[in-house]
Amino acid sequence: MVKHQSQPQPQKSYNMGTEETEPRQASGVLSNNQDAAVDSPPRKKGLHFWVLLVSIALCQFLAALDSSVLSTALPTVAAELNSGPLYLWIVNTYLLAMTACGPIFGQAADIFGRKSLTLLAIGAFxxxxxISATAKSTEQLLVGRTIQGVGGAGCVVMPEILICDLVSLRERAMYVGILTACWGTGTLVAPVVGGALAEAGAWRWIFYLNLPIAGLAAVPMVMLKLRNPNKGQTFWRRLAQVDWIGNVILILAVVSLLLSLTYAGNKNPWSSWRTIVPLVLGCLGLVAFAAFEAGPWLPADSRTMPPRLFRNRTAVGGYATSFFHAMMLFWTGYFLPVYFQAVKGALPLRSAVMILPLILASAPAGFVAGFFTSKTGRCLVWQFVGWGVMAVGAGLLTLLDAESSTGHWVGFQMVFGFGLGVIFTTQLPAILASLDEADVATASAVWIFIRNLGSIWGTTIPAAVFNTRAEELAVSLPEEVRGLLVRGGAFEHATARFMNTFEQIPAVFLALLNIYTASLRLVWQISIAFCGVGFLLCILMKNLELTSEHNTEWGLEGGSAQEKKGEQMPQGQPAAASS
Structure with missing residues (x-):
């Protein structure tokens, strides 16, 4: 609720130049970068706050769990269901639905309320x-994974929005750090759990285990009351505010992009029309979506991705760095296992354990960065530190080979993971500092959408680099072996099992080992350049102070005596209805 009401500040017009714009003023809502002199200390959090925090943390854990749980179990699942070439879509349908539906949840949360959308997300998941756990065919599994992806979009977007509703901008980085730790934990345990269940012949429990977690996340959400300023509107009136045309354009564009990138360099060459046509159509679709959102035919409150979010350089820089940060997260997440399996000879389950240092470093680093951001009110310095450390970490990864010690591959991962973590928790607060509090839901959803786009390219670009380099180096191999590494075969065969088939032929085994090592080295070298781009993009952003003032029409209704005492509305302002 609104704690203080200050005098409105003069508004400035938006521009894309070097001047930061003043966030729009909304009814009952103050801008984030008001004079820090009126900031108030953070109020104590009551029981209802912590119960809700546990609920949304479990939502994040669910989405993280299913984003990577099949990475070690996919061969087993695909074999049992006779998936054939459809096996790729068992993972990609989840990613597709989660990417396309994220912005929809952001807009719908402002229209239908946070509680309804969060429960919808948990229910869909x-x-x-x-459906996935009971699948008798690949087609049924794909339907289940698609519905999971829709729910996963909400389970990622809604916690970020709810954190913004519950705490001030200055505090958000610390609580985003908690959510990041939950995401990291989910990502950490998922491949191990998936691999263990697959080896035990119980892969269906990968999906059944989601149900009790979803139940635990839903119960507090059902019991607690959240304010909804739009509660008085009819369902049909709220339904009419949804940007249906824009969302359809966006979904079609994302589908086209993913269709191209899923098979590019693998089933279809990059030069094939089957790769180029959907890739071009997807990019044109994103341009068409942007043009549609900027058009005068849409009311200001009915845009999935309002152009005003991109009219100051801090927001633009923040969104751009988010894209590259997601790229680097998936870049390392997909290619460190290639190193462990093809070069170090680890089986899939062991390789999942060997990547733990990356996550074990990133989650605490993110929490520490969030804590100090909440104390100082400044977060831009962490962006520079994070990108710089990541660049160093990427440089260290280029040194890895078959002879690298455990200390090397553990330490190098932890350096890179530290950079990942401190960026993760401070990106969204940096973006929101330049925008109005009324845009929190939409801005958060756009942030996640851009990150999801970055994650798609974060697997596509390194895979293309890796496969191309391996194919170039394969000329030294016998023809029958060389044929296994062309058209994406290098990545497909980057396993300990494949390498072990050549142990009795030392010359071929050593040649393959050198090819994989050299190809990975180029992958890490190119990642250094992308880290440099991320560092330079931070220059676009202003070092805005994160205010402790919390002015919102959303949030918890009722709660503990401490919460009620700290949430008095200004005199004359009506309380929002609960959802």
């Missing part, structure tokens, strides 16, 4: 899990 649970339904998709049941």
């Amino acid at each position: 649970a339904l998709g899990s049941v």
Whole structure:
């Protein structure tokens, strides 16, 4: 609720130049970068706050779990269901639905309320899990994974929005750090759990295990009351505010992009029309979506991605760095296992354990950065530190080979992971500092959408680099072996099992080892350049102070005596209805 009401500040017009714009003023809502002199200390959090925090943390854990749980179990699942070439879509349908539906949840949260959308997300995730767990065919599994992806979009977007509703801008980095730790934990345990269940012949429990977690996340959300300033509107009036045309354009564009990138360099060469046509159509679709959102035919409150979010350089820089940060996260997440399996000879389950240092470093680093951001009110310095450390970490990864010691591959991962973590928790507060509090939901959803786009390219670009380099170096191999490494075969065969088939032929084994090592080295070298781009993009951003003032029409209704005492509305302002 609104704690203080200050005098409105003069507004400035938006521009894309070097001047930062003043966030729009909304009814009952103050801008984030008001004079720090009126900031108030953070109020104590009551029981209802912590119960809700546990609920949304479990939502994040669910989405993280299913984003990577199949990485070690996919061969087993695909074999049992006779998936054939459809096996790729068992993972990609989840990613596709999660990417396309994220912005929709952001807009819908402002229209229908946070509680309804969060429960819808949890329900969709649970339904998709049941369909996936009982799948008798690949097609049924794909339906379940798609529904899971829709729920996963909400389970990622809604916690970020709710954190913004519950705490001030200055505090958000610390609580985003908690969510990041939950995401990291989910990502950490998922491949191990998936691999263990697959080896035990119980892969269906990968999906059944989601149900009790979803139930635990839903119960507090059902019991607690959240304010909804749009509660008085009819359902049909709220339904009419949804940007249906824009969302359809966006979904079609994302589908086209993913269709191209899923098979590019693998089933279809990059030069094939089957790769180029959907890639071009997807990019044109994103341009068409941007043009549609900027058009005069849409009311200001009915845009999935309002152009005003991109009219100051801090927001633009923040969104751009988010894209590259997601690229680097998936870049390392997909290619460190290639190193462990093809070069170090680890089996899939062991390789999942060997990547733990990356996550074990990133989650605490993110929390520490969030804590100090909440104390100082400044977060831009962490962006520079994070990108600089990541560049150093990427440089260290280029040194890895078959002879690298455990200390080397553990330490190098932890350096890179530290950079990942401190950026993760301070990106969104940096973006929101330049925008109005009324845009929190939409801005958060756009942030996640851009990150999801970055994650798609974060697997596509290194895979293309890796496969191309391996194919170039394969000329030294016998023809029958060389044929296994062309058209994406290098990545497909980057396993300990494949390498072990040549142990009795030392010359071929050593040649393959050198090819994989050299190809990975180029992958890490190019990642250094992308880290440099991320560092330079931070220059666009202003070092805005994060205010402790919290002015919102959303948030918890009722709660503990401490919460009620700290949430008095200004005199004359009506309280929002609860959802």
